[in-house]
Amino acid sequence: MSEFNNIFDAHAHYDDDKFSEDREDVIKAIEENGVCKVVNASVDIDTSKTVLRFTDKYPIFYGAVGIHPENIDNLPENYLEILANLYSENKKIVAIGEVGLDYYWDIPREPQHKIFGEQLALVNDLDAPVVIHDREAHRDTLDFLRKYRPKKALLHCYSGSAEFLKEILPLGCFISLGGTVTFKNARHSVDVAQQVPLDRLLLETDAPYLSPVPFRGKRNQSDYIIYAAKKIAELRGVTAQEILDITCENAHRFYGI
Numbered sequence: 609m610s611e612f613n614n615i616f617d618a619h620a621h622y623d624d625d626k627f628s629e630d631r632e633d634v635i636k637a638i639e640e641n642g643v644c645k646v647v648n649a650s651v652d653i654d655t656s657k658t659v660l661r662f663t664d665k666y667p668i669f670y671g672a673v674g675i676h677p678e679n680i681d682n683l684p685e686n687y688l689e690i691l692a693n694l695y696s697e698n699k700k701i702v703a704i705g706e707v708g709l710d711y712y713w714d715i716p717r718e719p720q721h722k723i724f725g726e727q728l729a730l731v732n733d734l735d736a737p738v739v740i741h742d743r744e745a746h747r748d749t750l751d752f753l754r755k756y757r758p759k760k761a762l763l764h765c766y767s768g769s770a771e772f773l774k775e776i777l778p779l780g781c782f783i784s785l786g787g788t789v790t791f792k793n794a795r796h797s798v799d800v801a802q803q804v805p806l807d808r809l810l811l812e813t814d815a816p817y818l819s820p821v822p823f824r825g826k827r828n829q830s831d832y833i834i835y836a837a838k839k840i841a842e843l844r845g846v847t848a849q850e851i852l853d854i855t856c857e858n859a860h861r862f863y864g865i
């Protein structure tokens with residue numbers, strides 16, 4: 609048993625192959641260590657279906673369904689309809705995501721914009737929360753948010769500056785932070801962790817990626833969120849459990865759970 613509870617992992621990928629050997633054990637362990645809920649994000653149609661299976665199988669699991677910018681090739685013509693049905697017909701599918709823009713990898717931008725725009729329009733049709741991937745594409749992501757104005761948007765693994773927060777907060781956006789706040793070179797996310805209003809903050813792992821110090825470089829899992837919580841708590845002069853409590857409440861509110 610851990611000394612912490614109310615750990616809500618707002619974004620993870622337990623469908624990843626890195627969990628294929630021991631997924632059941634890890635999920636049992638994180639639950640014992642105080643994790644109350646996990647929202648498993650999807651990156652394409654196949655993972656969207658896998659995530660739905662996980663939500664049936666594991667009581668603490670909820671899901672988001674969507675097409676990640678790295679996976680926009682060869683989409684079925686009716687992909688929006690498939691996502692819409694997965695969202696509408698399943699109570700534990702609670703968001704569209706992750707969707708967005710990735711300018712880090714060499715992916716043609718025009719098709720990224722098309723698919724992102726189509727999914728944001730779907731988000732508005734469904735009145736759904738949306739989980740956004742923005743990698744080195746802050747300006748264009750902001751333009752999309754201003755154009756489509758989704759009611760509830762989460763900039764997951766937030767990598768913008770504290771300055772950029774001032775642009776997105778008036779749009780009602782939430783952000784989530786994770787392991788990167790514990791990194792030595794994390795000036796950016798330390799500023800953000802200090803300045804973000806606590807009612808707009810969620811915590812996430814992006815597991816299996818982005819493990820916090822002292823597990824940096826190893827496989828991540830949801831109970832490791834406590835290291836980010838401890839760091840943010842230290843920066844803000846509160847306890848780690850207080851950070852876990854408020855981010856847990858925010859995550860319930862954001863996802864409508």
Ligand SMILES: [Zn+2]
Nearest residue numbers: 619649706814
């Ligand atoms: Zn992710």
